Amino acid sequence: MTARAPTADPQSGPAEIAARRRAMALFARARRDELAEPIAKRWPDHGARDLKPVESGLVMLRGRIGGDGAPFNLGEATVTRAVVELQTGERGFAHILGRDAETARLAAIADGLWQRPAMRGDVETIVLAPIAERLAAEAAKTRAETAATRVDFFTLVRGEDAE
């Protein structure tokens, strides 16, 4: 493509892409209040409007047994997509699990704000950090609960192989 969207970062190298991916993944897993409150407080004048109507649909989830087997269709997941344009021209995109249109829109607005270099630091500390913290805490809790039920099997030498 020769013509790029006005929001596409001209210096979008691999590092930039990885950072955006991480940010969008976190926005997608945020609860609504985790996005709504900071955006309403810190960026009430974002002036976002929908570029495409917020839509819910299905995506096919594919899996591979053991991570490297033949791919198979695991099932479908409900996904909601939002695409917004901020007053300043950035385009924010979000895909979230479920059918919560408002959360999808907020996640897209957050993505748009994150793209503005002057805002990125604030978005990282005010919006992303709490989400990342909560997700890490939840993951740690799940790990701890799983670890408590863990059983390690040992096969002791039973003697029949002994010479």
Next chain:
Amino acid sequence: MSALAFADPTFESQAAFRRIMRAMSAPATVLSCGEALAPPPPLARAAAAALLTLADFETPLWIAPSFPAAVRDYLVFHTGAPRAAQLDKAAFALVDLAADGLDLARFAQGTAEYPDRSTTIVVQAASFEAGPRLLISGPGVKGEASLAVSPLPTDFVAQWAANRARFPLGVDLIVVADARLAALPRSAAIAEGAR
């Protein structure tokens, strides 16, 4: 500010699809389409409606060079269609009759096994009132129908005869002017009428 597409994609694209299908089944019938759209100029509303309805990520789209980047961005952003590198790889093409030439033979003609793999060309005209009158007959037309398209290349009727000679291969046209469209499927026969 970027231009918006259908406000209600499901129903509006279905309505537009119905119009396009009706136009295809009755060549030379002029129908209104895409009145509610506001695409970036010079893209006609009916052209925008047709491409927003038909094009998607699986249909390479060729856009004539006369269209500005705003039109290309609009169509690519809202349809997700990949840009076709060459004319004969395009599933859909957008051509402005006033600014671009029209050479039907250069587009994809389909193959004997898959005649449907030809280019459907959205041809943007200025009006259906002025210009040479085409007499159209064939499937879907009772007797003979007439359609005026302006501007039209001088050799259009000869080009169309060659296109029809390739049947079942050949391209199909969707002719648009502002918020109206008519279709010329490859099965239609066109003769030059009185001016």
